[in-house]
Amino acid sequence: MPDEDKKRAAHRALVDGVLNGEGRASAEQRARAFGNADISPALDALIGKVATRPAEVTDADFAAAKASGFSEDQLFELVICAAVGQSARLYEAGLAALAEATGSGEAG
């Protein structure tokens, strides 16, 4: 397997693991956190910040999520999903721009 394919394959395995691997949060909750879309109000501040303004996450964001019934293990998973999701979108955007620039259509 070419080296670059190994990088992409390792990334795909990471994404697949957090979305579909064994976890305490439902697959639907994880998919929403990954996509930073349709997040319940209790999680909205935390997940939105992890995706777009990670330096602004506070203790209060975790406290609000816990107060609405999310366990620490669920929050561990959902925060990771949000981080991996945003990074995956950046990776895809970069590869798509490269494919356009080279006219190869294969990098994306």
Add this chain to the structure above:
Amino acid sequence: MRLDVLNRGYGPGTKVLFALIRVFSGHPVPDAAKLVFYRPGFYGARAKKFTHEAMRGPSAWSVADRELMAAFVSKVNESAFCVGAHTATAGQAYQDAAKVQAVLADLESAPVEDGLRATLRMLGTLTREGTVGAGDMREVLSAGVSPQQVQDALAVCAAFNTTDRLANAFGFELLSPEAFEAGAKYLLKRGYR
């Protein structure tokens, strides 16, 4: 860290390992290391594999260049822990800490080659704005960077956009300069596996 499970939720074997690391390194176990030991089947094992592939797998970029990219992306994300860790690692890898500091202070005037500068500029745009265009990529390619190198840089960018977010969200505790240097030595010797 902001979740108690990440501070205390480890099995006996992992606790022994952490104690050994403390004794032999003379420093506390970094939160970045603790995170990948917590329920590794969910995230840690695959994250280590991807990060190692991006940072230490075959590439026309040197390990030092990739560590500099990690530090630079972390600076854009304002992740103090990751900036500290990868500034130290890039500085040791180049054997030139001043060069790394110059890039982080002002990319445009820093003493690096044009291809690396153009690549860092593109990674900064992508990280800051969430997207890049074909025009951004053409600038990188015209500075002499190969498409394969761009792909390799994007893998580094993906790995650190994940780690930076987790460092900030979970609240990784900053280390002393000596502990960051010790961690850097470990990362250059062993990588991310």
